[in-house]
Amino acid sequence: MKVNIYYGGRGLLDDPTLYVVNKMQEVLTELRVEVERYNIYEHKSSITTLPQTIKDADGIILATTVEWLGIGGYMQQFLDACWLYGDKEKIGATYMQPIVMSTTYGEREGEIALANAWEILGGLPCSGLCGYVEDLVSFEMNHDYTVIIEKKAENLYRTISQKQKSLPSSNQAVKQSVLRTQQLELTPQESEQLSKYVADDLYVKKQKQDIQELSSMFKDMLGQSEEDEDMAYLVELEAHFVPQEDFTANYLFMIEGKKKPLSVEIHNEEIQIHYGQNEKVDVYTKLTTAVMDNIIKGRMTFQRAFMTGEMTAKGNFKTLKMLDQIFIFT
Helix, strand or coil: CEEEEEECCCCCCCCHHHHHHHHHHHHHHHCCCEEEEEEHHHHCCCHHHHHHHHHHCCEEEEEEEECCCCCCHHHHHHHHHHHHHCCHHHHCCCEEEEEEEECCCCHHHHHHHHHHHHHHCCCEECCCEEEECCCHHHHHHCHHHHHHHHHHHHHHHHHHHCCCCCCCCHHHHHHHHCCCCCCCCCCHHHHHHHHHHHHCHHHHHHHHHHHHHHHHHHHHHHHHHHHHHHCCCHHHHHHCECCCCCCEEEEEEEECCCCCCEEEEEECCEEEEEECCCCCCCEEEEECHHHHHHHHCCCCCHHHHHHCCCCEEEECHHHHHCHHHHECCC
16 A cells, blocks of 8 residues: 655644654554655645656645645645646545644635545545644644544555545536536646646746747738738839829828728829828728729729729819829729
């Protein structure tokens, strides 16, 4: 028989949980149980891989200390890793005994939290141990307390060796009918491999760098596409511009799908074309990109587009008619 102990405290010398864990380890060793202990704070950079150590254990002890509120961060991270990367099939056949000692208030709530967490994971919880310790020396010297701790260790041994059953709990019902946590459908081997990747700082750092590079690439592509959009129709209009003597006009084209209007300013032989608003407009037009493409390709004239209703216009209609003279597409 093998029992793993996972200690979620900070390893302080005056931590009462350490005394309880040490005493239980002594009793289990006397019962010829192989005991392996994991101080989670010593594995804080690889907590995601710790659930894989449950594979060769018949039972485990989850031990932690309530110093001010709750079971503490290390133990919570370990349980999170069991949920994300643990072998649920193995957890479902593993007994767990919660040990929670407190130097403040909340040891009972901590014990219940560990038991609930293990049941939701699908595991088999055993009767746990919790207590409040005001003075560690007097606690260690109390013979009655020592007997209680030893009895709890013996109960764990009997529970595992006899494979004792327990009545169904509502936590399992809640997990099956209410919880809808989205999880990747991974095999135990894939979960183990994923946990190793998550625990690999270099791998995680490389992944973050790759994500940043991809983000930069897509931003550049987006910027390029916006730049291309700003240049749409400018080259074609300038290439087919035919200057008219003593002619000045300002046109504004509202082209469907473009974020900004296309502004065309003509002053005799000079022309300025850009995307943006223009304060002074002689002719305001509205058309689709398809109609504008047909005009640019010489399939349609501005006048015909206006007469057929494919382009609407407001302003000076004499100036509107001049579009087909200043822009000739063949």
